[in-house]
Each structure stands twice: as C-alpha cells, then as structure tokens.
Amino acid sequence: MSDSFAVMIIVATIASGIRLATPFLLASLGEALGQRSGVLNLGVDGVMLLGAFGAYYAVLQTSNLYLGLLVGIGLGLLIGLFYAFITLNLHAEQGVSGIGIYLFGLGMSDLLFQKLVGTPRPILPFMPLEIPVLSGFPIVGEMLFQHSIIVYIAFALVPIMSFVLHRTTYGLNVRAIGENPEAADSLGVSVMFTRYSAIIIGNGLAGLAGAALAIELGIFQQNLTNAMGFIAIALVYFGAWSPKGVMIGSLVFGLVQSIVLQCKTFGVIPRSASDLASMAPAIITILALVVVAKRFKQPSALTKPYVRGG
Amino acid sequence: MLLSLGANPLSGYATMFTAAFGSLEGFSETTVKSIPLLLVGVGICIAFRANVINIGGEGQMVMGALLATAVALAFPAFPSFMLIPMVLMAGAVGGAFWGAIAGALKAYFNVSEILSTIMLNIVAVQFMNFLLRGPMIDPAEIERGTGIPQTMRLSENADLPILLEGMRMHLGVLVALLVAVGAYFLLWRTAIGFRIRSVGYNPDASRYAGISVPKNVTSALAFSGAMAGIAGAILVFGSESHRMVTDGGSTGFTGSAGFNGIVVALLAGLHPLWSVPSALLFGGMLVGANALQRAAQVPSALIIALNGLIVVFVVSSEYFKQRYAQAGRVEEPDDNDNGVIVTEGGNNE
Amino acid sequence: MKKLNLCLSAALLAIILIAPSSLLASGKALRVAIIAPSAKNDLAFTQSIVDGIKAIQKDREIELAITDGTFVVEDAAAAIRDYAKKGYDLVLAHGSQYGGSLKEIAPDFPNTSFAWGTSADTFGLANVSSYEAASDEGGYVMGVMAAAMSKKGGVGVVGPIEVGDAKLYVDGFVKGAKAQNAKIRAKVNYIGSFSDVALAAEAARAHMAAGADVLTGTAQMVVGAIGAARAKRVAWFGTQANQTELAPEIVVASQVYKWEVILRKIIADMDAGIKGGKKYEINLANNGIVIEFNDAYKLDAAVKEAGMKAMAGIKDGSIQSGASH
Structure with missing residues (x-):
C-alpha cells in the first residue's frame, strides 16, 4: 500500500466519522440544553424520526432542501412545546413521558410515511459545499471542508451554544435553573419561560438532527434513526452537558464507527468477528468516560419538576 | 388526523378489549405478554429506589437469555425439576452481571448509568448476533447452508410447563408474580432493601450512617438486571419456538419490554406489587392491539403511535389526580403511589 | 387509581382510535x-x-x-x-x-x-x-457483470449480518466477480445491522474510497448505500426487488424474486x-429469480453478454454459483 493511498484512506475515514457524528451532535446539543435547564427528554429519537420524515416529505414535494430543514426544525419545536407543557405544567414524569414521545414518533413517522409516500422514493441530498480557499488545502481541505452545509451548521452551533450558555444572561438563567430553581426564582428569573424555551429549542435541534439525517441519506424508511436518539442522550452524559464535550463525544463515537467500517472493508477484522468489532463504538465511549468522568456533576435539579413554594 | 384512515373507533376498542381480557384464552395471552413487562418493571422499581435509572433492560434481557440458553445447551439431559430452576438462575445471573457492570461504572467511576446502559444494550445485541451466528448456531443450519442465526430447539426438559391445558399461560407467570412479591419483601423487609432505599433517598445521610453508597448502587443495578435477565430466560423457554433467534436487533426478541417495563414501573408508582396490574394492562394493550391489527388490518405503526400517546396521556393525567387527591376527596391506596417520581439529581460524590 | 387512569385514558384514546370498518367478506x-x-x-x-x-x-x-x-x-x-x-x-x-x-x-x-x-x-x-x-445465482450473475464493468478493478458489497439469504447472495456475488476476473478486489463489509441506514451509506463510501467503482448490497438498510453510490455516480446492482426507482442513474440491474x-x-x-x-x-432456471435490467442505464454490450453467459451456465448446471447449491 503506497503512502498516498494510505493518506487518502485516513482522510476518507475521518471525513466519514465527521459525517456520522453530525446527527448525534445536533441531537445531543439540543438534549444538553434541555438538561442544563433541568429537564430530561428520553424522546429524542421519536422527535428525530418525525423531523426526518417531515423534512423528507417536504423535499419530496417541493425539492427545496432548506424548506426540508425548516420543516424538521418546526416539527421539533412543536413537539418541544407539547413536551414542555406536559412536563412543566402537568408535571408528567420525564422519563416515562419521553418514552411515550419516542413511541409516538416511531409509530407516527412510519404511519405517515406509509400513508403519504408508501414505496420509498429518493430525494437528492445537498451537494458538498466546498469552503473557498480552505477546501483547497491538501488533506485537511478534503477532510474538513468538503462537507454538506448541515455539517458546518452542526459544528458552528458548538461555539454558539457555548457562548449563549456562558456569556449571556439567558445562558446564566438556564444554568441557574438547572442547579437551583428556587434560588433563581427568588432572584426574579422565570423558571417557566426559561425551561419552556430550553426544551423547545432543544427539541427543535432534535428535529433538525432528524432532518439532517434524512436529507443527507436522501431517503426515509421505518425507524430511519435506528435508536440514534438514545445514543445522543448518552453522549450528553459523555460530554458533561457542555457543547464542547458533546462534540467530542459525538466525534469519538462517529470516528470509531468509521474506523471499524474501514477496517472491515479492508478485511483487517475477520468476518467471523465482525459483530464483536461493531461493539467498539459503545465500549470505547464507556472506557473514554471512565478515564475522565471523575470530575463531572450533573445539573442538580435534573428531572425535578419545579413547584413554586413547594 | 387519525380519523383520516376512516374507521369505527368503538368496534376497534371492543376488539382490543375482547382480545386481551374477554376470554380465558385472551387473558392467558395477556398474562404471557405481561411477564417480561412485570419483571423488567420490578427491576426498574428496585433501581429507581436507589436513584438509578436503568435503561439497560433490553441488554440485560438479552444477556440473561444467552446465559440461560447456554446452560440449556450444556445440560440438555437434566430433568425438568433441576433444569428449569437452573436456566432461570442463569438468566438472573446473566442479567445481574450486565446490570452490575453499569452499577459499578456509576458507583466507582462516576459514569452515568444512562450512558452505560444505553451503550451496553448495543454491546449485548452484537454479542447475541455473534453467538447466534457463530458458536451457538444450530448445527443443522450450517449443514443445510441456510445459516439462520438461531440455536437448535432447546431441551424439552427446560420447557416451562403450561398451566392451563391448550393455552399459552405457562410457569413463567407464576415466577414473575413470585419475583414481584420477592422484590417487595427485598425492598421493605430486608436490610439490603433498606440500604438500597436509603442510598437512593439520601446518599449523604446513608454515608454518615455507614452505608456504602457505591456498593448499594451496584447491587441495586445488579438486582434490577437480574429481574430483566429472568425475563429474558422466560422469553426463551416460554416462547413458541423454545429457542433463541436473532433478527439483528434486540426488539425482535424482547418486544421492547426493556423500555416498556420502565413505563410499567413508573405507572405503578415504583411499587413492585402495583406493577402487577400495571403490567397486565400494558400487556393487554399490546395483545389487544395486535389482535386489532389482524382483525381490521390496522397498520402496526398506528398501534405503536397510539401506545405512545396513551403513555403520555396517562403520565400527564397524574397531575389532575394529584390535585384531586390534595383536595382530600380521594384516598390514596398506597403510600408509595405518589405518581410523580422525583429522582434526586446530585451525584454521589 | 393507576388502573382507573389507564382505563380512562385508554378509553379516551379509543374515541379517536380508528379501525378500517370494512372487513373483507369471506366467500369461497x-x-x-x-x-x-x-x-x-x-x-x-x-x-x-x-x-x-x-x-x-x-x-x-x-x-x-x-x-x-x-x-x-x-x-x-x-x-x-x-x-x-x-x-x-x-x-x-x-x-x-x-x-x-x-x-x-x-x-x-x-x-x-x-x-x-x-x-x-x-x-x-x-x-x-x-x-x-437461490439468491446466490442472481448474485453470481451480477458479480460477473460487476467485475466485467469495473475499470478500477474493485467491487464492494454492503451486507447486514453474515446470515441466511444475505450471506447466500453476497457469497454468490463475490464468487461471480472472482470467476470473471481472478484479480478483482472484491471487498465485503457486513456492517452489523439490518437497520442502520447511515452506517450503510458510510460503508458504501468506504468501498468507494478504497477503489471500488461497482457496488451492491442486500437488506433493507442498503437504501443508504444506494444514495451514497448515486451521489458519486457509482454503478449499483440491486437484489430482492427492482431498485431502479431508488437511483435510476446508477442501478444497472436488480435480482427480483417472483x-x-x-x-x-x-x-x-x-x-x-x-x-x-x-x-x-x-431460481433462475424456474424463472422465480429474474434479473431485471434498467433500460435507462447504458450498459456495455460485452458486460451484458458476460452476464447472460453466466446465467445460461447456471441454468444448465455448468456453473456452481454458491457454496452449497
């Protein structure tokens, strides 16, 4: 194997890992925001599925990819509103209602697909958007700067969200409410507004994650996400509720997936052990966390409904 | 939205109810369907009491089933009265092992159990695929070249005896009920149970009282996993096929009981005994929904979506019930039946 | 209370629950x-x-x-x-x-x-x-054509888990490709899932990066792989159903079950x-398996010819397409 070929394969593997990481990243950024405000949402996968179908169907009808992304986000926002209402106003237990949302999304996306589309039809995905100048660099250019626009959006959201969480009043409120809603409330911060907005935006991101997936793949089918939403939830814990952390988590998971794929392609892993190799992303994620986890602490008020004076 | 499919809702509901509870046979189906829901649910009760969220039921069921299957393959000639307890124990051990890993990771390495249980589910599924298409595959499948990833039909000595002639209700129903009662005693009548609850209720106070938090968190998840593992074993030896087969994922085997069990437990207010009616209702819903699909050709996707809505409606209705209860007009049947479960957020360190 | 709640809610939902009212009438x-x-x-x-x-x-x-x-x-x-x-x-x-x-x-x-x-x-x-x-038969025929049309000397297969019908097809395809060109690099990637569409897409891209210019795959997650191949205009062979609709530009032919x-x-x-x-x-001989070509794909006549020859060989028994058939 020549050096240049080896370099090419490594570049392709990393680029592949970045693509695989993108839906995880979008969904876990959203989940992290919600959890920072103290609300757990186990329904991410269901929201992703509805967002994915909505985006796919919109593109199928209009051939407008951006409209597809908007529809995905919009559906996420809607479910977010609903989820906020039942968890914040009705104090529904967050773990169970999240599972309810998951089942609803799983079934409803499939039902709508069967009723409105039926036989799978492809849509044309985004063409790779080559960033001028940067994409021209050898190796790095191909690895990082020849992706579809969704990938850039996802990674751009990481510093944006860090900024919002740490440098704005709103971010301060979100974190304060996640830690101690009573104290925040007594200081005049609206717990309801902050949590509502965090949940709605978080679900919007989950919807976007689903839309990104469907549009990237150019297709929808039953259970398209294949439980990605649950992995995204896990990655929030990996990333210790920080945008940078969940980005690292998503990249670790995605890259290990792509490395395993590449190894299987080249027969480095014998076929008899191919299932064992498929465990690698999950195992390495756990091990990586074992090494660094000691210092993490979750938002104190996570999953606790807030009742004024109660 | 739903009406767009055009239908008679009342007859659909009647079909569901009749299929699930309307006849002895339907009820028998419902009880069988409820077994894994109850067992996983009881396990969830134990874990939640220690303030641990166990989303690893799927993986724990799979690991329990695999170990139980391995035992049945290894000792096919043992008589039933020995082999059945052995495979159930093996199921418990397999599930407990898988749960304990997540427990130890949380207790000693501060790895969130939500992360580890989700990841361990993935690992368990791949391990099952590896075993069922490799070391544990039915030799006949290799001979024929069809390569279906399943074990041979397991020893008849391990078949769970049928309780009602001509019906599906089998010994697993009694085992599940016994485990539920056992879990109740474990939690409220033993020192282990006291420690688990105390660690969940107030880790700091427990530590001052000399109760090891890490140890009890680990054992809570081990118990929880053991229950799921027994459910996995019962699914194998009480199944129609009396063997293990994989379609590549866990749902084909578990029917998502690892997730649905969480719903069952929380609707039961995290009480093992209340989990019994809760599991029966959820199981009945699944049996009824499947019957409806066959009788009226309703798409299965609709049924999954409706199950989700029902879950959401039920948890949301807790609020009204609580307000009602506060007004002093309804007597709470049980002190643990408080509906909204507050999981203490802070970590143990 | 729990029971009551569940019942009430179930009843509530039943009101909006629907069931197509017309059951098929049973006659003779x-x-x-x-x-x-x-x-x-x-x-x-x-x-x-x-x-x-x-x-x-x-x-x-x-x-x-x-x-x-x-x-x-x-x-x-x-x-x-x-x-x-x-x-x-x-x-x-x-x-x-x-x-x-x-x-x-x-x-x-x-x-x-x-x-x-x-x-x-x-x-x-x-x-x-x-x-x-006998999906190995169609697999073999398409493997022959894939190897015949590959310019880079590499073909790639995306599979789910190495079991049953999928294994049969994949083994047949690889055998056919090697029979046509002993030097062909025929790489197989079992991704470990029947449902991970995104992973299937990346598996196809890994094949293309490794120098494959003709791809195939089996099971329901390959829609992702087809999409990835379509974006790079890399030829695709389908199985289990006619997959032309999924990517009219690149699907050469599909093995269809009748x-x-x-x-x-x-x-x-x-x-x-x-x-x-x-x-x-x-199987091919009893027309239960047919190879349906995509008319819109400009297939080299020599490639099709090689495929037809392989098909005839399998039908008359002179070619063994699978390990056990």
Missing part, C-alpha cells in the same frame, strides 16, 4: 394470510411475497390478510396461531426467524397449510412447506389435497 375464495417482518411496500423482502400473491390474485379469487411490520418473533407466532385458528387455508410465515415458532404451532392445526421461508426445512411435517430463493412461481405450485398442491411437506426454491 382461498384465504391466505401473510406474516412478515417489514412493511408490505418495502421495495424488498416483504413486498416480494405480497407481490407474489397479488400476481396470483389476477386469475384467482384470494382473500388476503397481511400482518406486516411484525419484527417481534413472539408476536409473529401469535399471529400465525391466530390466523390458523380463524380458518385461513394458507398461512405464509415470511421470515426465517419465524421457523422455530412454526415448527411448534403447525402440528396443532393439521388442516391448515403453512409455508415459510427463506429456509429449506419442513420439520418433517405434512402441512408445512418451506421456500427459499414468489408466484412457487406459490402457484403450493396452491395447486392444496387443491389436490396435499397440505405441504415439500421444499420449494425459486
């Missing part, structure tokens, strides 16, 4: 039930059997009930039992994972005919037939009073 028509793991219009395995029955419906009255999306094996078992109990004449358990259950259920219903696949095992029961597809070929035989046997006990196979 043959009553056939299909139990299948994925959606009936999945452009793959499940659709193939539904299309098979529908083809027969054109010249015979059949009352058809379909329970699709039944990936939970125990639910499938309950459905098999229920249909048998309701007096269906023929119950098709269309999933190899259902066989273990069928083996235990079928003896309870000696008057019902059962057929299941893909498999080659009737359990020695008189009322159970098995059916399988189950009606053997379903007709099974029904004819039933008319003659034979309930089962036979093994059936669709």
Whole structure:
C-alpha cells in the first residue's frame, strides 16, 4: 500500500466519522440544553424520526432542501412545546413521558410515511459545499471542508451554544435553573419561560438532527434513526452537558464507527468477528468516560419538576 | 388526523378489549405478554429506589437469555425439576452481571448509568448476533447452508410447563408474580432493601450512617438486571419456538419490554406489587392491539403511535389526580403511589 | 387509581382510535394470510411475497390478510396461531426467524397449510412447506457483470449480518466477480445491522474510497448505500426487488424474486389435497429469480453478454454459483 493511498484512506475515514457524528451532535446539543435547564427528554429519537420524515416529505414535494430543514426544525419545536407543557405544567414524569414521545414518533413517522409516500422514493441530498480557499488545502481541505452545509451548521452551533450558555444572561438563567430553581426564582428569573424555551429549542435541534439525517441519506424508511436518539442522550452524559464535550463525544463515537467500517472493508477484522468489532463504538465511549468522568456533576435539579413554594 | 384512515373507533376498542381480557384464552395471552413487562418493571422499581435509572433492560434481557440458553445447551439431559430452576438462575445471573457492570461504572467511576446502559444494550445485541451466528448456531443450519442465526430447539426438559391445558399461560407467570412479591419483601423487609432505599433517598445521610453508597448502587443495578435477565430466560423457554433467534436487533426478541417495563414501573408508582396490574394492562394493550391489527388490518405503526400517546396521556393525567387527591376527596391506596417520581439529581460524590 | 387512569385514558384514546370498518367478506375464495417482518411496500423482502400473491390474485379469487411490520418473533407466532385458528387455508410465515415458532404451532392445526421461508426445512411435517430463493445465482450473475464493468478493478458489497439469504447472495456475488476476473478486489463489509441506514451509506463510501467503482448490497438498510453510490455516480446492482426507482442513474440491474412461481405450485398442491411437506426454491432456471435490467442505464454490450453467459451456465448446471447449491 503506497503512502498516498494510505493518506487518502485516513482522510476518507475521518471525513466519514465527521459525517456520522453530525446527527448525534445536533441531537445531543439540543438534549444538553434541555438538561442544563433541568429537564430530561428520553424522546429524542421519536422527535428525530418525525423531523426526518417531515423534512423528507417536504423535499419530496417541493425539492427545496432548506424548506426540508425548516420543516424538521418546526416539527421539533412543536413537539418541544407539547413536551414542555406536559412536563412543566402537568408535571408528567420525564422519563416515562419521553418514552411515550419516542413511541409516538416511531409509530407516527412510519404511519405517515406509509400513508403519504408508501414505496420509498429518493430525494437528492445537498451537494458538498466546498469552503473557498480552505477546501483547497491538501488533506485537511478534503477532510474538513468538503462537507454538506448541515455539517458546518452542526459544528458552528458548538461555539454558539457555548457562548449563549456562558456569556449571556439567558445562558446564566438556564444554568441557574438547572442547579437551583428556587434560588433563581427568588432572584426574579422565570423558571417557566426559561425551561419552556430550553426544551423547545432543544427539541427543535432534535428535529433538525432528524432532518439532517434524512436529507443527507436522501431517503426515509421505518425507524430511519435506528435508536440514534438514545445514543445522543448518552453522549450528553459523555460530554458533561457542555457543547464542547458533546462534540467530542459525538466525534469519538462517529470516528470509531468509521474506523471499524474501514477496517472491515479492508478485511483487517475477520468476518467471523465482525459483530464483536461493531461493539467498539459503545465500549470505547464507556472506557473514554471512565478515564475522565471523575470530575463531572450533573445539573442538580435534573428531572425535578419545579413547584413554586413547594 | 387519525380519523383520516376512516374507521369505527368503538368496534376497534371492543376488539382490543375482547382480545386481551374477554376470554380465558385472551387473558392467558395477556398474562404471557405481561411477564417480561412485570419483571423488567420490578427491576426498574428496585433501581429507581436507589436513584438509578436503568435503561439497560433490553441488554440485560438479552444477556440473561444467552446465559440461560447456554446452560440449556450444556445440560440438555437434566430433568425438568433441576433444569428449569437452573436456566432461570442463569438468566438472573446473566442479567445481574450486565446490570452490575453499569452499577459499578456509576458507583466507582462516576459514569452515568444512562450512558452505560444505553451503550451496553448495543454491546449485548452484537454479542447475541455473534453467538447466534457463530458458536451457538444450530448445527443443522450450517449443514443445510441456510445459516439462520438461531440455536437448535432447546431441551424439552427446560420447557416451562403450561398451566392451563391448550393455552399459552405457562410457569413463567407464576415466577414473575413470585419475583414481584420477592422484590417487595427485598425492598421493605430486608436490610439490603433498606440500604438500597436509603442510598437512593439520601446518599449523604446513608454515608454518615455507614452505608456504602457505591456498593448499594451496584447491587441495586445488579438486582434490577437480574429481574430483566429472568425475563429474558422466560422469553426463551416460554416462547413458541423454545429457542433463541436473532433478527439483528434486540426488539425482535424482547418486544421492547426493556423500555416498556420502565413505563410499567413508573405507572405503578415504583411499587413492585402495583406493577402487577400495571403490567397486565400494558400487556393487554399490546395483545389487544395486535389482535386489532389482524382483525381490521390496522397498520402496526398506528398501534405503536397510539401506545405512545396513551403513555403520555396517562403520565400527564397524574397531575389532575394529584390535585384531586390534595383536595382530600380521594384516598390514596398506597403510600408509595405518589405518581410523580422525583429522582434526586446530585451525584454521589 | 393507576388502573382507573389507564382505563380512562385508554378509553379516551379509543374515541379517536380508528379501525378500517370494512372487513373483507369471506366467500369461497382461498384465504391466505401473510406474516412478515417489514412493511408490505418495502421495495424488498416483504413486498416480494405480497407481490407474489397479488400476481396470483389476477386469475384467482384470494382473500388476503397481511400482518406486516411484525419484527417481534413472539408476536409473529401469535399471529400465525391466530390466523390458523380463524380458518385461513394458507398461512405464509415470511421470515426465517419465524421457523422455530412454526415448527411448534403447525402440528396443532393439521388442516391448515403453512409455508415459510427463506429456509429449506419442513420439520418433517405434512402441512408445512418451506421456500427459499437461490439468491446466490442472481448474485453470481451480477458479480460477473460487476467485475466485467469495473475499470478500477474493485467491487464492494454492503451486507447486514453474515446470515441466511444475505450471506447466500453476497457469497454468490463475490464468487461471480472472482470467476470473471481472478484479480478483482472484491471487498465485503457486513456492517452489523439490518437497520442502520447511515452506517450503510458510510460503508458504501468506504468501498468507494478504497477503489471500488461497482457496488451492491442486500437488506433493507442498503437504501443508504444506494444514495451514497448515486451521489458519486457509482454503478449499483440491486437484489430482492427492482431498485431502479431508488437511483435510476446508477442501478444497472436488480435480482427480483417472483414468489408466484412457487406459490402457484403450493396452491395447486392444496387443491389436490396435499397440505405441504415439500421444499420449494425459486431460481433462475424456474424463472422465480429474474434479473431485471434498467433500460435507462447504458450498459456495455460485452458486460451484458458476460452476464447472460453466466446465467445460461447456471441454468444448465455448468456453473456452481454458491457454496452449497
């Protein structure tokens, strides 16, 4: 194997890992925001599925990819509103209602697909958007700067969200409410507004994650996400509720997936052990966390409904 | 939205109810369907009491089933009265092992159990695929070249005896009920149970009282996993096929009981005994929904979506019930039946 | 209280619950039930059997009930039992994972005919037939064509898990490719899942990066791989159903299952009073497997010629396409 070929394969593997990481990243950024405000949402996968179908169907009808992304986000926002209402106003237990949302999304996306589309039809995905100048660099250019626009959006959201969480009043409120809603409330911060907005935006991101997936793949089918939403939830814990952390988590998971794929392609892993190799992303994620986890602490008020004076 | 499919809702509901509870046979189906829901649910009760969220039921069921299957393959000639307890124990051990890993990771390495249980589910599924298409595959499948990833039909000595002639209700129903009662005693009548609850209720106070938090968190998840593992074993030896087969994922085997069990437990207010009616209702819903699909050709996707809505409606209705209860007009049947479960957020360190 | 709540909510939902009101009227028509793991219009395995029955419906009255999306094996078992109990004449358990259950259920219903696949095992029961597809044959033919048209000397396969029908097809494809060109780099990637569409897409990209310019794959997650191949205009060979619609620019040909070929035989046997006990196979020779070309794809005549030759060889027995066939 020549050096240049080896370099090419490594570049392709990393680029592949970045693509695989993108839906995880979008969904876990959203989940992290919600959890920072103290609300757990186990329904991410269901929201992703509805967002994915909505985006796919919109593109199928209009051939407008951006409209597809908007529809995905919009559906996420809607479910977010609903989820906020039942968890914040009705104090529904967050773990169970999240599972309810998951089942609803799983079934409803499939039902709508069967009723409105039926036989799978492809849509044309985004063409790779080559960033001028940067994409021209050898190796790095191909690895990082020849992706579809969704990938850039996802990674751009990481510093944006860090900024919002740490440098704005709103971010301060979100974190304060996640830690101690009573104290925040007594200081005049609206717990309801902050949590509502965090949940709605978080679900919007989950919807976007689903839309990104469907549009990237150019297709929808039953259970398209294949439980990605649950992995995204896990990655929030990996990333210790920080945008940078969940980005690292998503990249670790995605890259290990792509490395395993590449190894299987080249027969480095014998076929008899191919299932064992498929465990690698999950195992390495756990091990990586074992090494660094000691210092993490979750938002104190996570999953606790807030009742004024109660 | 739903009406767009055009239908008679009342007859659909009647079909569901009749299929699930309307006849002895339907009820028998419902009880069988409820077994894994109850067992996983009881396990969830134990874990939640220690303030641990166990989303690893799927993986724990799979690991329990695999170990139980391995035992049945290894000792096919043992008589039933020995082999059945052995495979159930093996199921418990397999599930407990898988749960304990997540427990130890949380207790000693501060790895969130939500992360580890989700990841361990993935690992368990791949391990099952590896075993069922490799070391544990039915030799006949290799001979024929069809390569279906399943074990041979397991020893008849391990078949769970049928309780009602001509019906599906089998010994697993009694085992599940016994485990539920056992879990109740474990939690409220033993020192282990006291420690688990105390660690969940107030880790700091427990530590001052000399109760090891890490140890009890680990054992809570081990118990929880053991229950799921027994459910996995019962699914194998009480199944129609009396063997293990994989379609590549866990749902084909578990029917998502690892997730649905969480719903069952929380609707039961995290009480093992209340989990019994809760599991029966959820199981009945699944049996009824499947019957409806066959009788009226309703798409299965609709049924999954409706199950989700029902879950959401039920948890949301807790609020009204609580307000009602506060007004002093309804007597709470049980002190643990408080509906909204507050999981203490802070970590143990 | 919990119970009450659940009941009330269930009742509430039942009001909006719907059920198509028109049950099919049962007359003298043959009553056939299909139990299948994925959606009936999945452009793959499940659709193939539904299309098979529908083809027969054109010249015979059949009352058809379909329970699709039944990936939970125990639910499938309950459905098999229920249909048998309701007096269906023929119950098709269309999933190899259902066989273990069928083996235990079928003896309870000696008057019902059962057929299941893909498999080659009737359990020695008189009322159970098995059916399988010699998918290695189509795989071989398409492997020959893939190797013949590859300019870079590399072909790639995206598979789910190395089992059953998928393994048969993949092994046939690789064997065909190597027979055509002994030096071909035929790489196989079993991604470890039947449902991870995103991973399948990346597996296809990994193949392309490694120098494959013709791809194929099997199972329902390959829609992702097809999309990835389409974006790079890399040729694709389909299986289980005609996949041309999924990517008209790149699909060269698809192996299509025509189950009606053997379903007709099974029904004819039933008319003659034979309930089962036979093994059936669709293959190239009995036209149960056909290679459907995409007319819009400009295929080199020499490549097609090589494929036709391989097909003829398999039909007359001079070529062995699979390990065990």
